[in-house]
Amino acid sequence: MSLIFLILLIFNILIEPCKLKVNATELSYRKINERAEIDKVTKFVDPLIGTQNEGHVFPNPCLPYGVVKVGFDTDDIKDNHAGYTVNGSITGISHLHVSGTGGEPKYGVISQFPLTSTSLYTIPLHNYTSLRSFEHFEVGYSKFGLKRYNVTIELTAARRTGVHSSRYRGGSIYSVSPSQITGVGHYSGGWNEGSKYTVYFCSQFNKNASSFGTFWKSFINENATFLSSFDIPFDTPAIGAVLGFDFDSNMDESGYQACKSAQEEVPNFDFEKTRELAVNAWETELSKIRVDGGEVGSDLKTIFYSSLYRTMIIPSDRTGENSKWSSYDNEGKLVPNYDDLYTLWDTFRTTIPLFTLFQQSRVIDITRSLIDIYQHEGYMPDGRSGMSNGITQGGSNADMVVAEVFLKNLGDNNNAINWTLAYEALLKDAEHDPWERGIFEGRMFLPYYKLLGYIPFPTYKTLSYAYVPCSKTIEYSTNDWSIALVAKKLNKTDDYIKYHSRAKNWENLWYPNMTVKGAKGFILPRFINGSFDTSWNVFNTTGYTPYYEGSAWEYSLDILHDVKRLIYLAGGPQAFERRLDKTFKDKTYLTPYFYIGNEPDFFHPCLYHFIGKQWKSAKLIRDILKRKYGKEPGGIPGNDDSGAMGSWFVFHAMGIYPMAGQDIYLINSPHFSNVTIYLSPNATFTILAKNQSTENIYVQSVKINGVNWNKTWFRHQDIKNGGILEVEMGDEVSTTWGVINGVNGESVVPPSMSDY
Known part of the structure; x- marks a missing residue:
């Protein structure tokens, strides 16, 4: 009996290389401070939360923002967006995955599979998959069994290297000098529909194989050292390599990993050390937010840290791995390069704003990467994956990221970001129709938006979902407001006036004469001649609609940048x-x-703030968190969307919420009595909720840095260098705090564009 390793390459379309090396590089971690083992927060992370209920979360080992996300894939094609599914047979182990995404799956390529067979010629190549006999997941580690072959597999990961340990329950493998397989796979596809990409791989074994060969379909060529898809029929579904290892009862296990420079990340095939470093890396990042004093006996900490964990699985930090170009800053260092921004439409609302608090250096690097991509490819991305800009779902939402980082003054101290170039990238999105790349960059149908003040609805309704003129008009307006705020801060008065005016364009789709369920006025599709489609069902979300993944009722509330005007148009x-x-x-x-x-x-749950009834937002949000989030594998409400669902929970559990693309946070109802956010090694922002409990959910009074604070919001500048938000909680609605014309007659509602 031999332990066999299959290396399987599934070829779709062959292309010019864009290297995604699964290699090793320098691995370095820094600690915020020394903490006792008992104080570690990684113990609260459950990687399985979000793997059911179409959450599509990746539960296997990886590092924060790591290139490699090593895990097994299954044949349950309905839900295997992250490789893992609850049901289905295991088809192999691969090193590249995304997390929480919808649409067509991405990656899961260069698959490796251990099995047992008497020889190479008895391998069941036509059907070698296996059900799992068990599975176990922790931060930085997973373990599972292949029931069919009685094989146990353990996985861990470094930043660019996945480490596998496979055992046969009756013997092990001779320990000899290592052997390896190298190769390349060319791929296309995935939801973002970006350009084709290439994966170079090198798989290294810490024991020599006793037999080897290559294969395609069911044909094995023993002792062959080379096989190209160009040498066999084009329609061949797969090619690969196979290695066989003899067992010896005196030996114990084998490990294999990406090779060559992998020794820098995983010296001496040290599985346990690699696992330890992976856990330490997560501990460092997760500990940048410390929470205490939640509901007694609740699962709140588990849900909180598991949510926070998911925000850092992607994007992938591919700095040093970009074969398309190399950019260097003024100090001669590589400009950061981030991939698997999947997508900014999902993450600009809560994930990126969360990064501006506890991952400030990281979000600066992401912003630098967006600008660098613009400089080399002409536009900043929205749905970037496989080192290629992909589908833009709504607006040009990289604008929101750049604007928010700028308005919060991040990176100013070390001049890390070239704001001149950043502003140029913003104007490129706002002024140039990406006709040559269609739906993949910038703003589609921009000439209509600029000329008419809205994107018209076609008289025929057979266009793709990417058209969505109503939701795009709204998002373009919001993008323009963020650009206007940047222009204002840069003293570019003419640009400020221009984009302030264009940010009102959403009003051109507001039809005031429709009343549904007592609500008057809706965002409706409008034809090029100026007339509205008043027959539109405001609850329709199926088929081709002018709203991206939503109804007219929903989008008629989604005016993030000018709620004051929305309230006026809706009747007061x-x-x-x-x-x-x-x-x-x-x-x-x-x-x-x-x-x-x-x-x-x-x-939308925060819209009550704008009518002076913050308490309604607080009560509603607490109910949503209680009903829709849990510690179960299905414990999130749908796709995690690159951690977007997780970051939404994290913000509301802390008791604050960001206004994306701006520098404003709303005050809600903290679920913990003490939250400490490490803004930097030298600055902390603390949220103290006095008398916080299950019953005491209403804010009675607030202080920021010791000063009484009656507003239901604050700016990033108020806590930029560190600060304390003190919130007094009670079981009844306050009649003084956060109320319009409350204390001293002060207006307390958050600002809107109409206030400027």
């Missing part, structure tokens, strides 16, 4: 409150009124 505060009450009446929170499983609705 009282009418708007009734509209909101109707929106959140169904406590499933998965309806055409409000769908918490999708990003355009993320901001």
